[in-house]
Amino acid sequence: MNTEITIAGVTFKNPVMTASGTFGSGMEYSDAGFVDLNCLGAVVTKGVANVPWEGNPTPRVQETYGGMLNAIGLQNPGIDVLIERDLPFLKQFDTRIIVNVCGRTVSDYVEVVEKLFDQPVDLLEINVSCPNVKHGGIAFGQHPRSLFDITKEMKAKAKQPIIMKLSPNVTDITEMAKAAEAAGSDAVSLINTITGMKIDVHKRAFALANKTGGLSGPAIKPVAVRMVYQVANAVKIPIIGMGGIANAEDALEFMLAGATGVAVGAMNFVNPYTTMEVVKGIEEYMQQYGIEELGEIIGAVK
Amino acid sequence: MESKGNDLKKKETARVYKQQQIAPGIYDMWITTTLAERAKPGQFISVYTQDKSTLLPRPISICETDLANGRLRIVYRVAGKGTSEFSRYKTGHRIDVLGTLGNGFPLEKAEGRRVFLVGGGIGIPPMLSVAKELKNAASVDVIVGYRDKELFLADDLAQYASVHIATEDGSVGTKGTVIDAIEAERLKADVIFACGPMPMLRAIKKYCIEHGSQAFISLEERMACGVGVCLGCVVKTREVDHHSHVKNARICTDGPVYDAMDVEI
Numbered sequence: 019m020n021t022e023i024t025i026a027g028v029t030f031k032n033p034v035m036t037a038s039g040t041f042g043s044g045m046e047y048s049d050a051g052f053v054d055l056n057c058l059g060a061v062v063t064k065g066v067a068n069v070p071w072e073g074n075p076t077p078r079v080q081e082t083y084g085g086m087l088n089a090i091g092l093q094n095p096g097i098d099v100l101i102e103r104d105l106p107f108l109k110q111f112d113t114r115i116i117v118n119v120c121g122r123t124v125s126d127y128v129e130v131v132e133k134l135f136d137q138p139v140d141l142l143e144i145n146v147s148c149p150n151v152k153h154g155g156i157a158f159g160q161h162p163r164s165l166f167d168i169t170k171e172m173k174a175k176a177k178q179p180i181i182m183k184l185s186p187n188v189t190d191i192t193e194m195a196k197a198a199e200a201a202g203s204d205a206v207s208l209i210n211t212i213t214g215m216k217i218d219v220h221k222r223a224f225a226l227a228n229k230t231g232g233l234s235g236p237a238i239k240p241v242a243v244r245m246v247y248q249v250a251n252a253v254k255i256p257i258i259g260m261g262g263i264a265n266a267e268d269a270l271e272f273m274l275a276g277a278t279g280v281a282v283g284a285m286n287f288v289n290p291y292t293t294m295e296v297v298k299g300i301e302e303y304m305q306q307y308g309i310e311e312l313g314e315i316i317g318a319v320k
Numbered sequence: 321m322e323s324k325g326n327d328l329k330k331k332e333t334a335r336v337y338k339q340q341q342i343a344p345g346i347y348d349m350w351i352t353t354t355l356a357e358r359a360k361p362g363q364f365i366s367v368y369t370q371d372k373s374t375l376l377p378r379p380i381s382i383c384e385t386d387l388a389n390g391r392l393r394i395v396y397r398v399a400g401k402g403t404s405e406f407s408r409y410k411t412g413h414r415i416d417v418l419g420t421l422g423n424g425f426p427l428e429k430a431e432g433r434r435v436f437l438v439g440g441g442i443g444i445p446p447m448l449s450v451a452k453e454l455k456n457a458a459s460v461d462v463i464v465g466y467r468d469k470e471l472f473l474a475d476d477l478a479q480y481a482s483v484h485i486a487t488e489d490g491s492v493g494t495k496g497t498v499i500d501a502i503e504a505e506r507l508k509a510d511v512i513f514a515c516g517p518m519p520m521l522r523a524i525k526k527y528c529i530e531h532g533s534q535a536f537i538s539l540e541e542r543m544a545c546g547v548g549v550c551l552g553c554v555v556k557t558r559e560v561d562h563h564s565h566v567k568n569a570r571i572c573t574d575g576p577v578y579d580a581m582d583v584e585i
Contacts, residue, residue, distance in 0.1 A: 039550070040545070040549065040550065041549055042548065042549040046327075046547050046548045046549050046573070047547070047549070049327040049328075050327055050328060050329040050547060051328045051329065051330070052329065052331070064549075064551075070564070070565040070566045071566070072566040072567065072568060073551065073554070073566075073568065076541050076542065076552075076553070076554060076555075077541065077542040077552075078542070078551070078552045078553075078554070079376075079542050079543065079544040079550065079552035079553075080542060081374060081375065081376045083373050084372070084373050084375065085375065086375065086376060086544055088544065088550070088552065090550065090551050090552060093551045093554070093564065093566065093568060095563075095564055095565035095566070096565060099565050235375060236372075236375070284375070284544075285375075286545070286549075287375070287376060287377070287544050287545040287546070287550065288368065288375050288376070288377075289331065290329075290331055290418070290547070291331070
């Protein structure tokens, strides 16, 4: 039984990764003794920009039925701190390192990927849900042309293989996936959060200071699975699927829909042991059904 | 490198030892849990509902611990779906908890100094474990502010220090706020440990600036992860924070207790 997967020539010991923004750079869950990072296929770090970003005013998080809204606003300490503090920490472990990259302009992204050129990082995940200041706040990933352009620039400047992280807040996600593929992206990851809102009826006010936020957690899983399926049938590049994964069965759903890798996000907050349980559960499933390698199930449901 | 290497926390299925309502909407629960072993005054635990439509942990301050019996006590107000569910638990009911979280109060700052332990409303419970564990202070005055004559935990606190009461409706003690009680009774302190609503904490900060005392205040903010990764529960800091590299600190991890002068409230 072999749980390995390969994306853009990089081999992972298993398909299980962390969803950016829900796991820091792994220090907290590791130091707490919740997760042995050596067990994971990859750690995907919180989005990092070229300079520290302060993020949004609070409240930044709110619970919703079977999920949560977040409007953190991509607070991060900047690429220099990630390189100096977080990468040496992650290097201690036998797991792949994927750095998630944010920016306000294309040149911001380029500055980050250039600084990561000689760093011990396996892949880069490009967050295109950052509002693009040059186009009036529309996220890079909501317009196929800007997605194509930024992907092309990333491929031109980065050393590591590129994963474009797709926003679901679009009319047709396959159009976005195709734009990323056409521009040379090595893989795509989806879904990012779905824009949502909560109103406090007693305060008669928005529950989040930012008014809207991104919905994540089990509530979004059916949308995420559907989008992974659609994208898997529109492009040839591999997919990392995520959206409400709480256990191995959820992860397997994404793989059957067409995902090669899977990421656990919001459910880390509910059960900090989730990632390790998903790894174990996938092994048990393979055992139960006599599956020798994961290629047998990836995209098997057509 | 900033990894602490060993900052052990645990999520476990614990059991309710006993629970009772001690004031309208306020519940007092003892939980049998190994988390009691690592609890420090001012820390909190994340409490999870069984109802999975309400996913996120509810952060609740630790009120007291009973190490000999492996139990800790929480006193909380029913504020929504989660706390409403907890209030229905009886002895033996399963309760999922994660902890222990946060930095706790710096009790060593009290050594040789005159101390106020200030609690406002549902901020009062954590002050009990502070009162219990405080050592070597020159003097300790507990000042607690309530809405009305429902003086939950006042008797418990009285076992450890003199308790001075303020009630908004004037039914017991000084009419008004904890600051009114401090002034009415001419109390003095060098250092203050406080927990309660934001207006109270702001008043304490102002009091400290006027009197040259130092205050350590316990803050709260909407949380998701409770362990320092999601960056939901931040407070603005006066200086750039050593972890975030911006002027924000994580209340669940860098706090909840801060020197009042270090945070923008």
